[in-house]
Amino acid sequence: MKRKIMKKMFLFIVSLVFAISNITAATVNISGSVTPGLTISILAEPIAQNLDLTTSTTIKIATVTEISNIKLFKISILSTLGGSFVGNVSGATQSYTLSYYETGTTTGITITPTSVYQDVLLATSRTHPAGDDKDLFISYTIVPDVLPADTYEDTIVIRIEAQ
Secondary structure, three states, X not given: OHHHHHHHHHHXXXXXXXXHHOOOOXXXXXXXXXXXXXXXXXXXXXXXXXXXXXXXXXXXXXXXEEEEOOOOEEEEEEEOOOOEEEEOXXXXXXXXXXXXXXXXXXXXXXXXXXXXXXXXXXXXXXXXXXXXXXXXXXXXXXOOOOOOOOOEEOOEEEEEEEO
16 A cells, blocks of 8 residues: 555656646846936916016016926026117117026026026926926016117027936
């Protein structure tokens, strides 16, 4: 009886070894990536195209939406005319400053724009997937009766880039 059990166990072990030796395996490597994404958009306030240059003021001119899936990025601003409104006919100028604030606050930076990009934000974390909004304010001080009648313009350029 013991012999029959031993024989059955031996056959079982041999068949198990044989079965295991017929097992094969294969692998598949999986990976993925997310491309860096940087986007900036500007929603101008209606007043931005119709500023009153007869009186000193500080007023919101735009909402800027930053979108970045990169932790380290920066926002920079330049003025195409060097930080001044310039009269189309007279060539007279009126300087101004810009403030780039967290929406609904006065937390941020104020700059006198130039024709060279100036950093207004050095970010160390990604934005919300839908974007982070900032308020752009303009301030200028008017000296009464100095600016001649004219249409005054400038263009502000805001960029986002990885650091």
